[in-house]
Amino acid sequence: MRVAPPIVLTDKEQTELTRLSCSRRTSVRLALRARIVLLVARGLPTRRSPHSRASSRGKWRERYRQAGTASIERDLPCGAPAVKVAVARLVELTKQSKPKAATHCWSTRKMAAELGVDPSAVW
Structure with missing residues (x-):
């Protein structure tokens, strides 16, 4: 023992x-x-x-x-680290471009795929 x-x-x-x-x-x-x-x-x-x-x-x-x-x-952090989104890139894409094969605006999922992050990070 x-x-x-x-x-x-x-x-x-x-x-x-x-x-x-x-x-x-x-x-x-x-x-x-x-x-x-x-x-x-x-x-x-x-x-x-x-x-x-x-x-x-x-x-x-x-x-x-x-x-x-x-x-x-102190508590050690739990879970995965927070994902940081390139806010400047997100705003630029939103204002100055359209997603591929789309008629008007970005959806949360399409923007997340473009930025390579989880949709909740974009939302």
């Missing part, structure tokens, strides 16, 4: 995490992460933690061990 390395907290870190976990001004996510780290530091295995689903099998333990409180405060 693999055992994760323990987390040893200083008094200052213990106080800070306790404050974060109990504060009403702290986001719910951050309070939960602080509670997870506190439980792990007390010796409770992550899988047996009452918050085991939220812990993602030690994700917060590892982040805290590597970079401290700052690592549990």
